[in-house]
Amino acid sequence: MLTLKVLQENKEYVIERLAVKNFKAENLINQILELDQKRRSTQNSMDSNQAELNKLAKEIGELFKNGKQTEANELKNKNAEIKNTVKIQGDELASIEKQLNSILVQLPNLPHKSVPAGKGADDNKEIRSGGSIPQLPENALAHWDLAKKYDIIDFELGNKLTGSGFPVYKGKGAKLQRALINFFLEEAILAGYTEYLPPILVNEDSGFGTGQLPDKEGQMYHVGIDNLYLIPTAEVPVTNIYRDVILSVNDFPVKMTAYTPCFRREAGSYGKDVRGLNRLHQFDKVEIVQIQHPEKSYQALEEMVNHVENLVKSLNLPYRILQLCGGDMSFTSALTYDFEVYSAAQDKWLEVSSVSNFESYQANRLKLRYKDENDKKTTLVHTLNGSALALPRIVAALLENNQTNQGIIIPEVLRKFTGFDRID
């Protein structure tokens, strides 16, 4: 969430920036500033009452010790009144803080200066592209047909076991998944990321820390009996490793990677573009996360974009990189690049990665700070993450683009992980 400080000091700027995300902030900010005013005066008054109580308690103690019962009892009466006031003020303060917080979390992150205004996907800006679109044979098939032809992914079986959107990978299809996961993890490790294997169920605090709760509650599967959530991305457990942590300057950069399955309810997106692997309820993904000094976070973002670009390049997939416009960006992001690969038989661009800088927005929720050696103050860090990469759409594009009459050709870089060079 945004800090109170930025709202107090740069109200007009915040309103202007949030308009880029098509968000009208003025009313909410006014409410916040008013509540904050109340919070401070209440706290101020409560603290001085409490100071008075502490002083009286000491005096009463002294009087008892000296055997002056009567005087002690007089002071006790005086005490009771102040104590009651403190109690009322404490309740009031808690209520104000609760209100304040509930409004504060409704404000999205400020988009970076470079973010273009826009309503949706059509207004995203292409940064660059690469690879070449393949010439497919006349009888080219979409990946769901190829999956059936070579018996490597069974969508109907997933329906039987769980429901739609939970495919079953089989034989070389299953091994291809494992190979991709290994390839992506190895590349991340080579790039200096530390591998983690985190839990895939998280508690409410973690969901709040990275911004999934309370805004996107309906998008996560919830295990009610234990009040836990299935993660929609490894970002959640991995970033939360550093919840409530104070780093020192020489801890930077923190670079972490993790493979996890990801679970998304995708409520409201039935019907369109959900065929085959295009949109699933469970899928595999390798994620990269960085925790950075605020001055270095945009440099880190570029580094992460380059990392992801090298992955799609090495898989020989035609790709393009988009900078998202304000209207298409997530609630928590300050700047996002999306990667899309071209899936030739479907004739579609498919999003396979999203790389974002959250600046201090998540850090503020996470209470993730660093301490400067010189001024001894704590400052919020910047957090970033990106998919590197999400598997299903990569598999879709690989199957479709690499189909030949002799089977599906496995990209060179994957062969040491698959142990085979084609699916036939």
Added chain:
RNA sequence: GGAGAAAUGGCCGAGUGGUCUAAGGCGCACGCCUGGAAAGUGUGUAUGCCUCAAAAGGGUAUCGAGGGUUCGAAUCCCUCUUUCUCCGCCA
């Protein structure tokens, strides 16, 4: 799942109602000492919020978390969480 024990600062650890403004040690930082280092020695060493133009300073809260008793709680009571030991179950 059942029974018992425990949770204190970066770490170890003392502390069973007021002198806790949390002993002592380790670590770390800075100084002194030294030719340099070690040893020795001195000082400092948490976080949030409020106050202050800022800094300094002051106030307040925090001893696993949340409630309660009391004029006063690290200390007493209740609930929860986690860890350890034993029992049960189990890949």
